[in-house]
Amino acid sequence: ARAQAMEVDESPEVAYDDIGGIDEQIREVREAVEQPLVEPERFEEAGIDPPSGVLLHGPPGTGKTMLAKAVANETDATFIKMAGSELVRKFIGEGSRLVRDLFELATEREPSIIFIDEIDAIAAKRTESKTSGDAEVQRTMMQLLSEMDGFETRGEVRIIAATNRFDMLDRAILRPGRFDRLIEVPEPNFDGREQILQIHTRDMNLSDDLDFTALASQTDGKSGAELESLATEAGMFAIRDGRTEVRMEDFEEAMEKLEEDGDAGDTITS
């Protein structure tokens, strides 16, 4: 069960140019995570400590996991992912044990990047969540913070966490020496959507009528993950129609379908 809780990837395939619309965030992550791994001596010479932990926050499907994987890829580091929800355990000591295992593995495989997704599952303000009021969950979080303390000078293990619910977080985890570099990853704007659509259609056989500008303006409010689905769905419409060339009309049909699916989803949850 322990092995299952962690996802280990020796060489994730994501590159920085697979990520659209968040160039500034890529730059910040490179500075906070990549540079300390690749050139630790620059930080030593300058007499500054690199950020202990980096926290990526923003809406779902905007590229937070991709960013963490891309840094691992670019630095030839092992990518080790753990979901915060996996750290919420029934039995006493089990969550802390997992945290210890996580850091042990990261040390064995260094250079490595620990990515903790949904950090809010163990680090929400007590008033905001039933689980974090739980003494066991508190202990798991304390274990995480104390493991992070142990890494300050080593630099071969970097820690990135992510959340969709920044407002819910216990501010104590943001203190210096903890997750002390915050990077907001927002929903893509017009240019971002255009870039993301271009990325996800790179390998497609596109017809000349494809208008990325029009698509970007018709997809206001869509995340990167939703734009990826749109491109895939458009490809499916072309195939269904017996074509291998993907046209603007396929994207229009795909948009309608995703709107309908989205509405159906809304009905179920409400």
Ligand code: ATP
């Ligand atoms: P969550 O908070 O739900 O975990 P996330 O922000 O970590 O989401 P990712 O897992 O990085 O989101 O993105 C999911 C998928 O959506 C990616 O594999 C990618 O195909 C697509 N995607 C998301 N954001 C972008 C982006 N900025 N550029 C290109 N593709 C993107």
